[in-house]
Amino acid sequence: MRSNPPANPYFPVVILWSGLTLIPAAIYLGGLSLFPWLELSSLKAQLLYGLTSSGTAPYGVLTVLAMQLACYWLLPRNQLAPLLFSVGLAMGLSLGLNHFLKPYFGHPRPNVQLLAETQGLSIIDFYRADNSKRHSMMAQEMAKLADETELSLSPKIAQHWQDEVGYSFPSGHTLFAVTLALVVSYFLLAAQRFLFASLLCLWALAMGFSRMLLGMHWPQDVLAASLLGGLIALLALLFTEKWRAIG
Structure with a gap:
């Protein structure tokens, strides 16, 4: 009851x-x-x-x-x-x-905004691309990240950035x-x-x-x-x- x-x-x-x-x-x-x-x-x-x-x-x-x-x-x-x-x-x-x-x-994510400001990533082109292309673009930008900024990511967080591209x-x-x-x-x-x-x-x-x-x-x-x-x-x-x- x-x-x-x-x-x-x-x-x-x-x-x-x-x-x-x-x-x-x-x-x-x-x-x-x-x-x-x-x-x-x-x-x-x-x-x-x-x-x-x-x-x-x-x-x-x-x-x-x-x-x-x-x-x-x-x-x-x-x-x-x-x-x-x-x-x-x-x-x-x-x-x-x-x-x-x-x-x-x-709205773009903060990490995408950071890459646009520090590495010249085009936010418009990034979000116009399909998800598979976004994954590739994020991987390319992150390969340059350590060289062009002081930001370093652990492997799991780096993979999370590549996976979450919405x-x-x-x-x-x-x-x-x-x-x-x-x-x-x-x-x-x-x-x-x-x-x-x-x-x-x-x-x-x-x-x-x-x-x-x-x-x-x-x-x-x-x-x-x-x-x-x-x-x-x-x-x-x-x-x-x-x-x-x-x-």
């Missing part, structure tokens, strides 16, 4: 959402740019790459499965089906919206992390699993920082993704609760 929900079950999620948007909003409004602050061959950069990989295909699927497995042990059994439904709905909405918004806005706005990794963290936290908070919910939100916040520090996204990309992630999470949760009420 399911217990009665609290009067406003979404309020804790809104509070967490506010926290996830506050820091990127402060960075954006303060006119700060976190790239290229970090030496991208350092241990810190490689740890950030490991973090960002948790939102990169196909590892993002493993992240979702790991969270579902953790919730299997942390949540009452009658919460698992609504959790699966809401996570699936939220992930589908976030992927679809991200796929539409990136080409619609067409547009910048919004941050798909941040959208994935914020949406997933807020949806799962809704059920964790209802079960009074406050520590795990807090850790999930810290992971989502760190995801945004990793994207900015690795040169993949601007602060406005992360801010927009955080705002959209909260909206998608709330929409999925509202729909799930309507479904539960009908059932």
Whole structure:
């Protein structure tokens, strides 16, 4: 038998959402740019790459499965089906919206902007090319990177730059992390699993920082993704609760 929900079950999620948007909003409004602050061959950069990989295909699927497995042990059994439904709905909405918004806005990534400023890469020609050609152009530019700039990249981060050649706005990794963290936290908070919910939100916040520090996204990309992630999470949760009420 399911217990009665609290009067406003979404309020804790809104509070967490506010926290996830506050820091990127402060960075954006303060006119700060976190790239290229970090030496991208350092241990810190490689740890950030490991973090960002948790939102990169196909590892993002493993992240979702790991969270579902953790919730299997942390949540009452009658919460698992609504959790699966809401996570699936939220992930589908976030992927679809991200796929539409990136080409619609067409903003270049910070690393592409850097290559344009330091090595003369044509941003227009780069984004007019298909993905396979972009991969080749990025590899050619990165071969000259160490000679023409002081920036050095670890092999994994260099490969990440070559793989991620799409547009910048919004941050798909941040959208994935914020949406997933807020949806799962809704059920964790209802079960009074406050520590795990807090850790999930810290992971989502760190995801945004990793994207900015690795040169993949601007602060406005992360801010927009955080705002959209909260909206998608709330929409999925509202729909799930309507479904539960009908059932």
